[in-house]
Amino acid sequence: MSRFMPRTFWQWVFAALMVAGLYATYIRIFYGLGGATNLSDQFPWGIWVGFDILCGVGLAAGGFTLAAIVHIFHLEEFKPVVRPAILTAFLGYVLVVVALMFDLGQPHRVWHPIIMWNPRSVMFEVGWCVTLYTTVLFLEFLPVILEKLGLQRPRRVLKGVMLPIIIMGVILSTLHQSSLGSLYLIANGKLNTLWYTPLLPVLFYVSAIGVGLAMTIFESWHSSKAFGRELEWPLIQKLSRVLAVVIACYLTMRFLDLNHRGAWAALEDPGWESRLFVLEIMLMAVPMLLLFRERTRQNPHTMYAAVTMFLFGFLVNRLNIAVTGMERASGVTYIPKWTEVVITLAIVAAGFAIFKLAAKYLPLFEPMHDSESGDPEGAPDKLQPAATPGD
Amino acid sequence: MAKAVLYDNVLCVGCRLCEAACSEKWKLPYTDEIAGTEKTSAQKLTTITTHGEKFSRKLCMHCIDPACASVCPVAAFEKTAAGPVVYHPEKCMGCRYCMMACPFQVPSYEWNERLPLVKKCDMCAERVSFGGITHCSEACPFEATITGERDEVIAIAKKRMEASPGEYHPAIYGMEEVGGTSVLMIGSEPYEKLNMPGNLPKESLPTYTWAALKHVPDVVILGTVLMSGVYWITHRREEVAAAEGGEK
Numbered sequence: 001m002s003r004f005m006p007r008t009f010w011q012w013v014f015a016a017l018m019v020a021g022l023y024a025t026y027i028r029i030f031y032g033l034g035g036a037t038n039l040s041d042q043f044p045w046g047i048w049v050g051f052d053i054l055c056g057v058g059l060a061a062g063g064f065t066l067a068a069i070v071h072i073f074h075l076e077e078f079k080p081v082v083r084p085a086i087l088t089a090f091l092g093y094v095l096v097v098v099a100l101m102f103d104l105g106q107p108h109r110v111w112h113p114i115i116m117w118n119p120r121s122v123m124f125e126v127g128w129c130v131t132l133y134t135t136v137l138f139l140e141f142l143p144v145i146l147e148k149l150g151l152q153r154p155r156r157v158l159k160g161v162m163l164p165i166i167i168m169g170v171i172l173s174t175l176h177q178s179s180l181g182s183l184y185l186i187a188n189g190k191l192n193t194l195w196y197t198p199l200l201p202v203l204f205y206v207s208a209i210g211v212g213l214a215m216t217i218f219e220s221w222h223s224s225k226a227f228g229r230e231l232e233w234p235l236i237q238k239l240s241r242v243l244a245v246v247i248a249c250y251l252t253m254r255f256l257d258l259n260h261r262g263a264w265a266a267l268e269d270p271g272w273e274s275r276l277f278v279l280e281i282m283l284m285a286v287p288m289l290l291l292f293r294e295r296t297r298q299n300p301h302t303m304y305a306a307v308t309m310f311l312f313g314f315l316v317n318r319l320n321i322a323v324t325g326m327e328r329a330s331g332v333t334y335i336p337k338w339t340e341v342v343i344t345l346a347i348v349a350a351g352f353a354i355f356k357l358a359a360k361y362l363p364l365f366e367p368m369h370d371s372e373s374g375d376p377e378g379a380p381d382k383l384q385p386a387a388t389p390g391d
Numbered sequence: 392m393a394k395a396v397l398y399d400n401v402l403c404v405g406c407r408l409c410e411a412a413c414s415e416k417w418k419l420p421y422t423d424e425i426a427g428t429e430k431t432s433a434q435k436l437t438t439i440t441t442h443g444e445k446f447s448r449k450l451c452m453h454c455i456d457p458a459c460a461s462v463c464p465v466a467a468f469e470k471t472a473a474g475p476v477v478y479h480p481e482k483c484m485g486c487r488y489c490m491m492a493c494p495f496q497v498p499s500y501e502w503n504e505r506l507p508l509v510k511k512c513d514m515c516a517e518r519v520s521f522g523g524i525t526h527c528s529e530a531c532p533f534e535a536t537i538t539g540e541r542d543e544v545i546a547i548a549k550k551r552m553e554a555s556p557g558e559y560h561p562a563i564y565g566m567e568e569v570g571g572t573s574v575l576m577i578g579s580e581p582y583e584k585l586n587m588p589g590n591l592p593k594e595s596l597p598t599y600t601w602a603a604l605k606h607v608p609d610v611v612i613l614g615t616v617l618m619s620g621v622y623w624i625t626h627r628r629e630e631v632a633a634a635e636g637g638e639k
Contacts, residue, residue, distance in 0.1 A: 034502030041432060041499045044490035072618050074625035105485020105500070105507040109465075112484045116465040122600055123464035123488050125607065163622065171614040175607060182603040186458050186492040189590050201603045330496075 014349050021346025024339040036339040043334040050322025051344055052099030054180055055315050056092055058211050063089025064173035065212030071166045080232050083364050085216050090137040095351050102343055122182045129176035136169040144362050178205040192325035193263045194277045210246040211314050213239050217307045237297050244291035247284055276324050283313030393474035394519045395541035397548055398448045400578035401558050403535035405439050405446040412530035413437045433499040433510040440586050447585035451497045451512035453573035456595035459489035474573040475514035483508055494569055494591055548577045570595030
């Protein structure tokens with residue numbers, strides 16, 4: 001029994017969150033959305049949509065970004081980080097679906113869009129894409145499980161069809177990552193002008209690519225800490241350079257868009273909107289500038305700090321669109337209830353825990369020892385020479 | 392031709408008989424407390440609102456191109472040919488996108504139910520579709536709420552405005568807002584003062600979504616071609632390298 005007692009600080013935090021999460025789940029089930037949330041007719045979407053879904057799907061963007069880099073653009077050197085990225089993505093999507101079950105009023109009808117079609121609905125498209133893409137991610141991750149189980153034949157069969165699966169995965173991701181932004185196009189007149197723009201889908205897509213890269217770096221850092229592995233340092237350095245460029249593109253688009261729409265005036269309005277807008281932009285612009293500097297990229301600690309800062313900038317952006325920017329037109333103030341926060345944190349904690357277990361028991365970081373020629377990538381998997389930090 | 396409802400706040404005396412008739416139709420309790428709450432909710436699908444000496448009314452506007460029907464992932468909302476926008480509760484999965492999308496904050500949710508559904512005015516589709524009039528129109532003693540063909544109702548509105556120009560704000564609300572609505576309003580004040588959103592675009596809201604959504608097939612086709620192409624090029628280099636290496 002003592003095996004299951006929490007020992008470290010984080011294990012205690014985890015245990016506490018799970019207990020609180022179970023209690024919050026009980027409230028959600030027996031007292032409904034009214035009992036478990038501070039949502040209202042005026043403010044129907046809270047942090048379960050803004051954080052669990054909008055941020056969750058974004059944070060899982062590393063899966064398609066890295067799959068495209070390695071398998072489509074054939075930059076084989078990034079192969080060591082593909083598997084953890086795909087696992088994070090798969091876990092991310094599964095947890096998004098779990099969160100969706102809390103948020104839906106009729107969770108047992110979540111399958112309805114499969115047979116009740118409405119092609120004019122962005123949500124319909126997102127639902128289909130997320131369902132299909134979660135399947136794709138499962139198939140992309142399946143080789144790792146098959147490898148663990150030593151099932152060579154099914155593994156080879158799967159490899160033969162992997163290319164179309166990967167292409168499909170990138171397309172599905174492109175569609176729904178951008179469509180999460182399109183969800184808010186209908187909110188013309190409701191979403192604050194600092195965020196409402198016809199460019200929302202494009203901005204969501206570009207920032208998702210940035211977050212995909214940032215999460216890959218973030219994971220590499222944490223798994224190297226947790227498992228005493230060597231950080232894939234040269235890879236991470238390259239990724240962080242690409243990340244700086246992606247953030248630069250994103251911020252340029254934001255700037256031009258605000259300029260064209262003449263939306264700067266909204267900043268003079270004193271209120272939470274403009275302050276949180278500035279916070280969001282700073283949390284992206286500062287890490288971008290830092291990552292452009294050679295010195296930041298040479299030090300794992302400063303780079304990690306910059307990447308984490310950008311991840312927070314991304315979270316603030318999504319929450320600004322889902323909550324901050326929607327508040328004024330709604331005429332009410334929305335502050336999430338403790339149950340909303342606890343369930344969100346419990347889902348995040350579960351994600352960390354499952355990732356850790358998977359990293360412990362699955363061949364996540366081992367190089368693929370696949371000497372057979374059935375490799376659709378056409379090249380034998382090369383072992384990257386171990387690099388030392390700072391070289 | 393589609394039906395429409397006209398609300399005229401100049402004729403409205405705030406008697407709330409429309410509220411009572413609506414609650415009766417939906418078999419909802421109608422107490423003094425509910426009557427005093429000037430907010431729509433799952434308990435009250437239409438309400439009179441007081442603005443100084445004047446009144447206004449809130450009900451579903453039954454948009455000609457409704458945002459709720461366009462955003463619903465399971466098509467639980469339907470704009471019927473007769474005019475009403477109706478809700479099919481058996482389809483609804485409870486995502487509440489309709490509520491987020493509605494420019495008039497109309498759909499209400501049964502927040503305290505374990506398996507909640509949306510509630511909203513359906514313009515008494517069960518009557519209007521067969522030539523009848525809504526319960527609220529029937530209940531109104533002063534013709535402040537009337538039901539008729541949309542162009543007929545507009546003609547009546549214009550006639551009233553011409554008859555006593557000093558009493559009316561010179562515009563019919565719902566003619567152009569979000570592409571036009573099947574509930575129209577004429578009144579004594581600018582409509583912002585009567586609880587109506589004033590910053591709505593003239594285009595229907597689904598047009599803004601469609602501007603992005605229509606590109607989905609392009610992304611699929613272009614994406615497949617591009618990625619297959621990139622794959623072919625990046626792997627071709629390797630094949631060439633391997634072949635040349637073999638010759639040497």
